[in-house]
Amino acid sequence: MIASDVIDLVREEVNDTIKDYRFSDAEMLSALTDATRELAQDRPDLLLDATGSYNTVVDVTATNQTLIFDDNQRQSLMHYTCYRIFSKDSEDDQNLVLSRNHLSLYNQRI
Secondary structure, eight states, rough: OOOHHHHHHHHHTTTOOOOSSSSOOHHHHHHHHHHHHHHHHHHHHGGGGGTBBBOOOOOOOOOOOOOOGGGGGHHHHOOOOOOHHHOOOOOOOOHOOOOOOOOHHHHHHH
């Protein structure tokens, strides 16, 4: 799975699919970095590779970057990234609710 796989889902979820995006790729990558770090902290077992060594969590800096998590974690990463994106607009009450909902969905999935 690459970063754009998750970002595309996030853009659909936050209704930001038309070019001249409301949220830049840089904002999306930053939020996705937060999501990968949070998932690694919450589920360190997901970092184990086939040899029993732990993969290192790195910043997500490009949309074509391969993520350290497999496709099974796509929805978890999407929900946490949506939580971070909606949090940026949290002065809007509706976005605050959406942010909390996505955090709750993330917590349910992990």
